[in-house]
Amino acid sequence: MLTHIEWLAxxxxxxxxxxxxxxxLLFGTPLAWWLAGTRSRVRxxxxxxxxxxxxxxxxxxxxxLLIALGPSGxxxxxxxxxxxxxxxxxxxxxxxGSVIYSLPFVVQPLQSAFAGIGQRPMEVAATLGASxxxxxxxxxxxxxxxxxxxxxxxxxAHTVGEFGVVLMIGGSIPGETQVLSIAxxxxxxxxxxxxxxxxxxxxxxxxxxxxxxxxxxxxxxVVARVV
Numbered sequence: 698m699l700t701h702i703e704w705l706a707x708x709x710x711x712x713x714x715x716x717x718x719x720x721x722l723l724f725g726t727p728l729a730w731w732l733a734g735t736r737s738r739v740r741x742x743x744x745x746x747x748x749x750x751x752x753x754x755x756x757x758x759x760x761x762l763l764i765a766l767g768p769s770g771x772x773x774x775x776x777x778x779x780x781x782x783x784x785x786x787x788x789x790x791x792x793x794g795s796v797i798y799s800l801p802f803v804v805q806p807l808q809s810a811f812a813g814i815g816q817r818p819m820e821v822a823a824t825l826g827a828s829x830x831x832x833x834x835x836x837x838x839x840x841x842x843x844x845x846x847x848x849x850x851x852x853x854a855h856t857v858g859e860f861g862v863v864l865m866i867g868g869s870i871p872g873e874t875q876v877l878s879i880a881x882x883x884x885x886x887x888x889x890x891x892x893x894x895x896x897x898x899x900x901x902x903x904x905x906x907x908x909x910x911x912x913x914x915x916x917x918x919v920v921a922r923v924v
Contacts, residue, residue, distance in 0.1 A: 699895060705872045706880040706896075713788070713863075713876060714856040717795040721803040721852050722845070729807035730833070747805070750798045758798060759865025766790050766866060786868050791876070794862045803852040810844020811837060846914050854907045858900065 699707070728747070732740060750758060766784040767773045773783040784790040814837055822832045838845075860878040867874030869883055877896055884893040 700892075702871045702875070703880055703892070703896065706875050706877050707899075709788070709872070709875065710857055710877040713791055713795055714853045716792055717799055717856045718803070718849055718852040720792070720796050721799060722849060725800070725804045725807055725848070729804045730811055730837070732804070732808045733811035748801045751801050755798065755859070755861025756865055759794065759862040762790075762794050762797070762862070763866045766793065785866055786870060786874055788867075788873060791863055791867045791874055794866045795856045795859060798859060798862045799852045799855045802855045803848040806844045806848040806851060807841065810841035810847075813844075814840045843914060847911050850907045850911050854904055857903065 728743075732744060732747075763785055764770050765772050768777070768783045768785075770783075773785070776783060784793065818836050818840065819832050822836045827835065858878060859876070860882070863874070863876055864879055864882070867876075867879075869875045869879045875883070877900060881893050881896045881900075884890070884896065
């Protein structure tokens with residue numbers, strides 16, 4: 698059975714993953730929509746920035762975020778001017794790091810979904826008098842629903858499995874910054890392999906289940922389009 702501290706780590710992990718996913722879906726949607734339709738020369742630069750967390754070592758990203766969020770960093774100094782505390786080793790700091798680190802796992806599926814719609818449905822809606830907002834909400838969003846499911850599941854699952862970034866900017870404060878991946882690491886360090894098995898096994902089953910949802914949804918979507 699899990700201890701009280703481990704249950705706190707479970708709750709904190711789910712809270713972090715849900716908060717991060719909602720923020721990314723909200724702010725990632727206009728970014729993905731713009732990337733899918735723009736021909737701007739800065740598009741490759743923006744796409745490279747979005748994809749950077751895919752290849753950048755998590756400890757590198759976490760290190761620079763720790764500097765930025767700390768008392769002497771630009772964000773930390775700005776918070777001090779507002780009368781607030783530095784964001785390093787806080788839940789808010791974890792959210793900031795998770796949003797940046799999981800950005801490509803949400804934006805890229807949305808971008809692919811929007812690009813796959815094509816211009817024809819939007820042109821037809823325009824000829825029927827639909828405004829740009831109507832075309833987006835009544836045509837683009839429904840057609841991209843499978844991309845939203847993929848983005849939400851991947852963003853959530855990737856946040857749940859974070860380690861390097863959250864360790865660098867959050868440490869291991871029970872009930873505040875200790876997420877499941879950190880709790881597993883702490884148990885292994887203390888040679889508590891049995892407790893680590895409980896937590897790691899739960900994450901394994903959760904990850905497998907989320908991926909099954911994505912693949913099953915994609916299969917139904919492909920079959921529906923063929924039919």
